[in-house]
Amino acid sequence: MPALRPAAARAAAALALAAVPLAGCASTASGGASSPAASSASSSAPATGGPTASASATFDGVTVTGPLDRAPVFTIGDQTQTTSSLQVSDVVVGTGATASATSVVTVQYAARSAKTKRPFDSSWDRGTAFTYDPAKIAFKAFTEGVPGMKAGGRRIVVVPGALAFGPTPPASTGLGPDETLVYVVDLVRVGS
16 A cells, blocks of 8 residues: 555544444555545545445545445535545455456446536446456546455545546536546456
């Protein structure tokens, strides 16, 4: 895990304090991606668990709840997402293999616009997990948002518009130019 920046260290300390009343939740720091992701989690520490683990967490105005074997339930607050760097926070820390920047991974994910709060993509809705090979596709939500995750984990990934689709998103997404995107990613498996 990379060294925590001062803001991330403060957030980790706040996270540990918030975790005290949460029986069964580990008080581990969020983050772990290869990008310089600052953490500003504001409620509970990530849980550690297997496929039926359930946890609730809030990070950067995004609240996620629900068990790992189902689509996450999440809401996005009204504050403007103005970050220029990709942000990550673990909701559930997995117990399996750790994904690297070059790992082929299988994930379940749901994605929404931070601006409109509207869902625009979901492997859960398609009924099949998505296998991602960073050697073949380069999308920051996965290339920078997944490394450091362990299989069996769930992570919030906030992708600023410039790192997402930029000024010309695909028409099929219904997104506007430079919209910040929020992904909730469940890491199913590391390796093909």
